[in-house]
Amino acid sequence: MSRDWPNTWPNDDWRCPILHIDMDAFYASVAVRERPDLQGRAVIVGGGHRGVVLSASYAARVHGVRSAMPVMRARRLCPHAVLVAPDFALFSAVSAAVMETFRSVTPLVEAMSLDEAFLDVSGAGRRLGSPARIGARLRAQIATEQQISCSVGVAATTDLAKLASRRAKPDGLLVVPRDRATAFLHPLDVGELWGVGEVTAEQLHRLGLRTVGDLAHTPLALLRRALGAATADHLHTLSWGGGRSTVSPRRSSDEPDRSMGADETFSRDTDDPDVIHRELLRLSAKLAGRLRTGALVGRTITLRVRFADFTTITRSHTLRDSTDVAVEIYATATRLFDALGLQRARLRLVGVRVEGLRTAAGSSRQLELGAREHGWAEAERAVDKAVARFGSNAISPAALIGVPRP
DNA sequence: TCTGGGGTCCTAGGACCC
């Protein structure tokens, strides 16, 4: 942490009510909490045959281990690291408790993932003090209640708060006062901005733009030509400290997710049509089950295929009526797959996604003249009930019984 | 033995309608 941006409150600013709170190395920290013998050691959460690093303790990061890195590479970088399989049920439980703590301060909590959230604390000032004081209090409370640390960014916009929390890591708090927003932003590398990934950063670098300040002083028209209108406008706004200054508690059933999907990387690349079709069936069943659980239906089915060389293609088809029926999703996905006419190409991954989601209650099927009875929907609902009662091993598609997962 | 699985949003072309 630099002298310019101390982890203290002199920079406090009551006009900066947005907090971004981010757990430090969340999965790894929770894993260590469960196994005190791992305290202080290099810990990598991840695994699976072809898995990536989901989270790494700071002792592992010292060796260059990063999230999303192939586990095999991480092990080469840090051979003495302890590899821990993720326990999402546990992570979810800890996350829920943390979010509850946030909500004890303000109802305006927007969870971005299991391990981070935006808070608008403008309504809590009279009761709890300045935004920075509230951030400090929450940090202490999380540490006491959950034995994990987090970092807090305090600013006037969500984007600035996010950058601030990143700067504060690990286990810190940083305020970016309103009148110092550009002074904070402009020296940063453009790649630090939320929404600038590897590709966009490279494009900007080619234009000779390395810092956020460079970006800010570039004519918008030039940026638009290089990046497209939406990205250019967004980044230009951010570069001057603009952006969203509101926090919206996660939308619920009144605004369902826009899509839902399931995909799976084979443990070994395969060119076996039977294996691929069986996997499409399994994914379709899984997806349909999740749709029904969420009381959602969707109309556009998208098939995703990743080849051994990692190139990925998609094919989609929009149905006349929305569906939550595995048989229908599977039939569509299979048709799309077969239409590719692959001559035993080696595949790494297949996936199925349903888009254009709506709540099931608000949708109605058009009656089909001369159509066979739509018995599948009822059959699958019966399966749902059996699974709820006897567990997911009770029933599965006939084609999957006795077949080990690919 | 590189590169998971869950998402969101944007772009661009073509179809189709008015």
Added chain:
DNA sequence: TCTGGGGTCCTAGGACCC
């Protein structure tokens, strides 16, 4: 006969985020 735009939907691909 020639030549229009605007709006919406569908499809494919790609960047980005956690």
